Amino acid sequence: MAITLTINNTSHTVDVEPETPLLWVLRDTIGLTGTKYGCGVAACGACTIHVDGQPVRSCQTPAASAVGKKVTTIEGLSPNKNHPVQQAWMEVGVPQCGYCQSGQIMSAAALLARRREPTDLEIDAAMAGNICRCGTYQRIRQAVHIAAKKANL
Amino acid sequence: MTTMNLSRRRFIQNAAAAGGGLMLGFHVPVSRAANSLARPITAMPEGVEINAWLSIDPSGLVTIRVPHTEMGQGGITSVAMLIAEELDVEWSKIQCVFADANRHIRNNREYKVMSTHGSQLVRLQHPHLMQAGASARERLKEAAARQWGVERSAVEARLGELISGNRKGTYGEFASAAAQIKLDKEPAIKTPGQWRLLGKPMQRIDIPHKVDGSAHYAIDTRIPGMVYAAVKASPVPWGTLKSYNFDAIRNRPGVIAAVELKAVPGKRGQPDLQNAIAVVADSWWRAKTALDLMPVEWDGGESAKASNASYYREGRAALNVKGTPTKDDLKAIEAVQTGKKVVTADYERPFETHARMEPINATVHVQKDRVDVWSPTQDQSAAVLLVADQLKVDPKIVFAHTMYLGGGFGGNGGGGTGVTRQAAEISKQVGRPVKVLWSREEDIAQDKQRPMGLARLSASLGDNGLPTAVVTRGVWFSQDRINQVGPATADYPLFEMPYSFPLRHHDRHNLNTHIPSSTHRAPGANQMGFMQESFIDELAIAGGWNPLDWRIEMTKDKPDWQLVLKTLKEKANFRTDLPRGQGMGVAAVECHGTIAAACATVGVSRRGELSIEKIVIVLDAGHVINPHAATEQAEGSVIWELSHAWLGGLELENGAFANTNFDTYNLMRINQAPVVETYFASSGGKKWGGLGEPAGPPVPPAVANAIWYATGKRVRSTPFVSHDLRWT
Numbered sequence: 001m002a003i004t005l006t007i008n009n010t011s012h013t014v015d016v017e018p019e020t021p022l023l024w025v026l027r028d029t030i031g032l033t034g035t036k037y038g039c040g041v042a043a044c045g046a047c048t049i050h051v052d053g054q055p056v057r058s059c060q061t062p063a064a065s066a067v068g069k070k071v072t073t074i075e076g077l078s079p080n081k082n083h084p085v086q087q088a089w090m091e092v093g094v095p096q097c098g099y100c101q102s103g104q105i106m107s108a109a110a111l112l113a114r115r116r117e118p119t120d121l122e123i124d125a126a127m128a129g130n131i132c133r134c135g136t137y138q139r140i141r142q143a144v145h146i147a148a149k150k151a152n153l
Numbered sequence: 154m155t156t157m158n159l160s161r162r163r164f165i166q167n168a169a170a171a172g173g174g175l176m177l178g179f180h181v182p183v184s185r186a187a188n189s190l191a192r193p194i195t196a197m198p199e200g201v202e203i204n205a206w207l208s209i210d211p212s213g214l215v216t217i218r219v220p221h222t223e224m225g226q227g228g229i230t231s232v233a234m235l236i237a238e239e240l241d242v243e244w245s246k247i248q249c250v251f252a253d254a255n256r257h258i259r260n261n262r263e264y265k266v267m268s269t270h271g272s273q274l275v276r277l278q279h280p281h282l283m284q285a286g287a288s289a290r291e292r293l294k295e296a297a298a299r300q301w302g303v304e305r306s307a308v309e310a311r312l313g314e315l316i317s318g319n320r321k322g323t324y325g326e327f328a329s330a331a332a333q334i335k336l337d338k339e340p341a342i343k344t345p346g347q348w349r350l351l352g353k354p355m356q357r358i359d360i361p362h363k364v365d366g367s368a369h370y371a372i373d374t375r376i377p378g379m380v381y382a383a384v385k386a387s388p389v390p391w392g393t394l395k396s397y398n399f400d401a402i403r404n405r406p407g408v409i410a411a412v413e414l415k416a417v418p419g420k421r422g423q424p425d426l427q428n429a430i431a432v433v434a435d436s437w438w439r440a441k442t443a444l445d446l447m448p449v450e451w452d453g454g455e456s457a458k459a460s461n462a463s464y465y466r467e468g469r470a471a472l473n474v475k476g477t478p479t480k481d482d483l484k485a486i487e488a489v490q491t492g493k494k495v496v497t498a499d500y501e502r503p504f505e506t507h508a509r510m511e512p513i514n515a516t517v518h519v520q521k522d523r524v525d526v527w528s529p530t531q532d533q534s535a536a537v538l539l540v541a542d543q544l545k546v547d548p549k550i551v552f553a554h555t556m557y558l559g560g561g562f563g564g565n566g567g568g569g570t571g572v573t574r575q576a577a578e579i580s581k582q583v584g585r586p587v588k589v590l591w592s593r594e595e596d597i598a599q600d601k602q603r604p605m606g607l608a609r610l611s612a613s614l615g616d617n618g619l620p621t622a623v624v625t626r627g628v629w630f631s632q633d634r635i636n637q638v639g640p641a642t643a644d645y646p647l648f649e650m651p652y653s654f655p656l657r658h659h660d661r662h663n664l665n666t667h668i669p670s671s672t673h674r675a676p677g678a679n680q681m682g683f684m685q686e687s688f689i690d691e692l693a694i695a696g697g698w699n700p701l702d703w704r705i706e707m708t709k710d711k712p713d714w715q716l717v718l719k720t721l722k723e724k725a726n727f728r729t730d731l732p733r734g735q736g737m738g739v740a741a742v743e744c745h746g747t748i749a750a751a752c753a754t755v756g757v758s759r760r761g762e763l764s765i766e767k768i769v770i771v772l773d774a775g776h777v778i779n780p781h782a783a784t785e786q787a788e789g790s791v792i793w794e795l796s797h798a799w800l801g802g803l804e805l806e807n808g809a810f811a812n813t814n815f816d817t818y819n820l821m822r823i824n825q826a827p828v829v830e831t832y833f834a835s836s837g838g839k840k841w842g843g844l845g846e847p848a849g850p851p852v853p854p855a856v857a858n859a860i861w862y863a864t865g866k867r868v869r870s871t872p873f874v875s876h877d878l879r880w881t
């Protein structure tokens with residue numbers, strides 16, 4: 001079935017079963033591979049994207065449910081790695097293998113959009129859905145604080 | 154070699170360039186601020202090849218071919234630093250590509266080692282990598298000397314420039330001439346006192362690609378005409394496929410074929426390929442959905458009776474039987490049997506899964522005269538050989554494209570796991586490029602797990618509270634007793650304990666299991682390090698000693714251990730007098746040539762909830778070339794081990810694992826993560842230890858020892874979460 005999605009401000013018409021998780025439409029149908037598959041059961045956060053500004057797990061989001069909404073992926077977060085979260089991530093050197101980091105960054109960006117200066121506890125609460133097997137957690141905390149400062153400049 | 158057309162080259166991003174390395178979608182940032190962008194690879198100049206490791210273009214841009222993989226450990230940056238140190242070139246004038254594994258195989262292992270494992274990149278490969286840079290520098294100097302009619306010793310090479318008196322040239326100008334020069338004698342590489350770049354904290358080169366989704370992992374491979382396969386192997390490893398009904402799913406959208414995969418006879422030692430069934434479709438989601446719906450029946454055979462309980466039963470029985478000695482001393486056994494005061498304890502740890510973040514996958518394109526492989530392997534040269542073996546083709550026509558790894562942790566060694574064989578086989582059978590992706594469920598079920606292990610340690614105490622003799626017995630399970638975690642690694646922490654026991658006896662049992670296993674970040678040390686260092690605390694406390702002072706006393710004759718333990722004492726403020734519910738614990742384990750000591754601070758509520766507040770790590774790897782990346786590795790190793798020891802552990806039931814995904818196999822999350830403080834206490838000299846793994850092993854015992862101080866409860870098995878830690 002053909003459905004039309006707005007992804008990173010571009011309209012894409014794709015022919016998929018409507019219940020296909022958005023994750024696979026992004027990765028395999030459209031070719032936006034920055035969004036990652038980690039678990040498929042909403043337990044790791046690797047697939048986090050924004051739908052109308054809200055962080056969602058794309059592995060558990062049927063493609064059809066995003067019709068008429070604004071989907072943003074890591075590729076569309078900023079034109080040039082210049083989102084404060086990306087800048088802070090580079091400054092601190094957060095990523096190790098990097099595989100979880102698209103999801104981490106999308107979760108952090110969503111957190112900063114609703115909390116200008118999150119505390120450590122708020123960061124932990126907002127980011128607990130994102131697993132990092134490389135264990136970059138303390139740098140994530142540090143980078144979120146730095147990103148908050150950058151965003152508030 | 155097939156020349157790929159341009160559109161395809163853009164698409165793949167890492168097509169094999171004629172005569173060159175594999176052009177990868179990454180480029181060195183120009184500064185430590187890491188704010189530069191990757192150059193489009195089409196604009197990447199090749200320059201003149203000086204040796205296999207580096208080329209220089211007329212503008213002086215140096216292209217370094219990195220023979221190793223990048224798993225986030227900073228491998229690319231380490232290789233670039235080692236070569237740049239000797240070549241003497243500005244960091245901003247370097248770009249990196251991954252070296253070509255096909256060339257390595259074709260040219261008789263030209264890069265010496267392409268595997269990335271055992272925290273060895275720097276400690277073992279630095280001499281030849283530095284040599285490549287030094288040799289190139291001397292040849293550039295020689296080229297300038299000849300043109301200027303001076304001695305080579307009168308030419309200085311500095312930051313990309315060649316200088317002699319008032320003459321000056323650039324590396325770029327002399328690269329072509331240097332490429333023709335053969336040196337009579339290779340120059341010696343620099344010693345640590347002469348370093349200008351090594352030892353400085355450098356931001357990792359791969360970072361900018363990992364904040365915008367542009368880093369390409371094997372799982373991201375997309376090539377024209379590619380189809381997707383979802384695979385299910387026997388849930389009981391080595392079981393057989395009784396039946397499947399492809400007709401039930403044949404007409405589902407996008408479904409192309411079902412392919413039966415057979416275990417490779419004689420390959421059980423390296424379990425590359427299990428009996429499995431694959432469904433191939435035009436998208437992975439369609440393939441997986443169809444596979445899940447297809448009726449499949451397995452026969453688990455005898456192994457279907459195995460469980461955690463049955464293996465533990467076997468292991469506990471073995472603890473009562475003398476094993477194969479690694480150090481045989483009857484006097485030690487006697488001393489422990491007849492001692493006035495004897496401490497004995499048994500410890501256990503279950504199977505653990507790697508669960509690296511990128512699920513196991515591989516893409517293979519089999520063509521008549523060429524095979525291409527995209528695999529998340531820690532050794533792309535092994536991937537070439539493995540695929541050639543599976544297809545029975547000449548390795549010279551197999552090209553492995555090195556991709557970023559979404560974690561490796563020892564689980565992606567060798568050929569990058571059996572999935573690479575699966576992809577080769579399916580591509581051959583369907584006649585198209587195939588991406589095989591294991592679902593997370595399959596990844597956990599079919600991973601080569603960290604082996605289950607047990608140990609019994611006993612020691613007799615003298616009047617001063619210090620031990621007079623120690624006896625240890627290590628037990629571990631490996632598939633057919635022939636897997637990689639064998640005699641070399643499984644129980645070495647026990648028989649190599651650094652402490653000066655007057656008498657010691659060590660023996661071991663390697664028991665059989667049907668569960669495939671393999672190396673797993675800090676193999677052996679990760680598991681039996683827990684047993685070793687938990688016991689040491691029990692022993693020290695029984696003898697009335699402060700556990701940290703005990704360790705310092707018992708390593709008096711080992712200066713590097715003294716350095717590490719005394720640094721820990723200075724930095725961690727270890728205390729044994731905290732109020733109930735709070736505790737600190739210490740431990741130290743050697744791994745990959747590096748001594749790592751840890752001090753943990755924990756809290757345990759009256760209801761028994763554990764919180765791990767802080768971990769202080771002290772490391773002696775001899776030398777540290779990039780303290781920035783090394784610190785990150787220490788932080789990561791801490792979380793890695795704590796995740797297993799606190800929350801992890803696989804449950805084997807009826808021969809298969811009951812844990813299916815991250816909802817049933819718990820991994821540490823940010824709200825559980827302690828603060829980690831890392832210190833380097835480098836003893837220097839000839840010592841070169843690894844840094845990608847060793848910080849992990851002392852952490853679980855340090856936490857277990859801290860739990861004892863907090864609650865009075867001794868935790869002798871993992872996961873800690875399964876213990877009742879309530880106190881009143």
Ligand code: FES
Nearest residue numbers: 038039040045059
């Ligand atoms: S892949 Fe969606 S949460 Fe893990």
Ligand code: FES
Nearest residue numbers: 097098132133134
């Ligand atoms: S950086 Fe590797 S999983 Fe997070």
